[in-house]
Amino acid sequence: MKICVIGLGKAGLPLASVIADSGFDVVGVDVDKNKCEMINKGINPIPEELGLDELISKHGGKKLKATWDYNKAKDCSVFIVIVPLYIDENHIPDFSILESACRSLGKIIKKGDLVVVETTLPPLTTETLIKNWIEEKSNLNGDFYLAYSPERIMTGYSISRLKEFPKVIGGVDKEGGQRAYEIYKNFIGELSLVSNARTAEFIKVIEGCYRDVNVALANELHKIANEIGVDFYKARGYANHEYCHIHLPSTGVGGHCIPVYPWFLINEMEKRGKFDYTRLLRIARELNDGMVEYWAEKIVKKCLEYNKPLNEIKICIKGITFRRGVKELYHSRNLALAKFLAEKGLNVYVYDEMFTKEEIEKLGLKWIESKDADLIFDCFSLRLIVVS
Ligand SMILES: NC(=O)c1ccc[n+]([C@@H]2O[C@H](COP(=O)([O-])OP(=O)(O)OC[C@H]3O[C@@H](n4cnc5c(N)ncnc54)[C@H](O)[C@@H]3O)[C@@H](O)[C@H]2O)c1
Structure with missing residues (x-):
């Protein structure tokens, strides 16, 4: 049995590597050609992921073959979909990436194949949108298995999470759930079969x-x-x-x-x-x-204790990633705080051990070593530190 993992990102690549390490032949499909080439050369594109270097150098280009061409996955009988789903500024999900991946999969899927979706989804999506997109592009009408199993990794610890952390799986129908469960048991340490796909999504x-x-x-x-x-x-x-x-x-x-x-x-x-x-x-x-405004007010109040004009006080916002130790800024409230204060005309600088001076400046912000600031706000400990 050959397994295809669609989307080799922070979630998909560790999963594809763990499956390959369990003895399966894996085809990883990703639209990013550069990433595919790296993986096939045994180079890990996500170096911060513990244990991934070893798995990619062992299986990349061998048991795990990466490709941007869906046709190279035609001979797989299990397809795992793990591409991103974002929401727009009105909080409405943007399904375009998922739809494109499912439609491409629809062109190569065969009768009796299994599809498991892992992207986090609004409940009911697997049995409605996903099923329709795949069916519209294939000549299949319910004659493939479909299930849902949410990815529960945490970036940096994905490999150990896949081996030890409880994971659930549920089918759009009973047969789909059962088939998916039997296959996933081979590479997921702690797996529970739940009533159906919508329960697993929920x-x-x-x-x-x-x-x-x-x-x-x-x-x-x-x-x-x-x-x-x-x-x-x-x-x-x-x-x-x-x-x-x-x-x-x-x-x-x-x-x-x-x-x-x-x-x-x-x-x-x-x-x-x-x-x-x-x-x-x-x-x-x-x-x-609303916590951004709350902390901004605290910082401004502290500045008012200085015997200097507000715009002369060097404020350092320390730590702008959304979580300590993960170089990711998506919806980061720490970054939002720095930008909010800068927009209000304060003399705001940023320091983050994960970013270089140039990277900070590319974000439209000023960089500083914390020791050179007058006031530091540490976003992770929530401490306001008066330097001078
Ligand atoms: N990263 C996490 O910590 C985490 C945790 C739990 C769940 N998840 C779930 O995993 C999903 C994916 O997250 P991620 O962190 O891996 O995203 P990511 O941005 O790191 O990776 C997504 C990958 O999908 C590829 N891709 C985009 N469109 C494609 C297409 N049409 N066909 C094939 N590949 C395509 C991209 O090139 C990229 O390599 C998330 O939406 C979320 O639901 C992620």
Whole structure:
């Protein structure tokens, strides 16, 4: 059996490598020719991913063959789709990449083949849009297996997550689920077969919603603690126990995942006229996004303690990635904070150990070594440090 993985990004490439390492022949399809060439030469295009170097140098161009040509995957009988899904500024999913990948797959799929989608999706997408796109381009009418299994990796730890972290899989119908489960068991350490594809889709989305709502709660409690003169972190340490998991406060929630997934449910309920079903999800989104203004106000207040005009105080925003240690700026609230302060006319600089001076300047921001600033705001520890 040959397995095709469509999309060799931060999520797809570790998965394709783990499957190859389990003994399967894998064809990886990606529109990025340069990336395919690197993989086939045994060069890892995602060096920050622990353990991936070894797998790519062992299997790249051998058990894992990368290609940009879908026709080279014609002889595969299992297709795993893991391309991105973004949302636009109105929080509406942009399905164009997924649609294009599914339509290309539709041209090569055969009767009896299995498709498993791993991209995080609004519940019901696999059984509706995905099925239609594949069927429209193939001559198949339900005579292929279709299932959904959400990717649950965390960039940097994907290989160990695939081996140890619980993963779920569910079919559009019973046969699809069963077939997908039997194949996935060969390379996924902890796998559960759930009732159907929409349940598997829902599981992934609600995990993101839980995190978003709980970060919003932590942010709100942190504000209250500051207001009444309580050390939030110490209080949290005592408050948390088996049934209480207060999260850490932040400048908001960034990245491709958590700030996006609540919108999948909010949009679906809106379509159905069930506006009051998602009130908490909406408020959590608003609250987390509003943290930029909250921290900006704290920084400005601190600046007012200086005996200098506001625009002469060198403010360093330290850490602009959406998460510590991941070089990714998508929906980064830390970057949004730096830009917000700069737009307000403050003398804002940025320092981030993951970015060079040139890279920071390309983002339209000024770079500084933190020691040369008057005031530092550390976005990860939320500490305001007066330097001079
Ligand atoms: N990265 C993570 O930490 C993570 C975690 C959980 C889930 N996911 C899921 O995985 C999905 C993919 O994320 P990612 O981080 O791998 O994205 P990525 O941007 O790193 O990679 C996507 C890859 O897909 C390729 N691609 C785009 N269009 C294509 C097409 N038509 N055919 C074939 N390949 C195509 C791109 O060239 C790129 O290599 C996300 O949308 C999300 O649902 C990611």
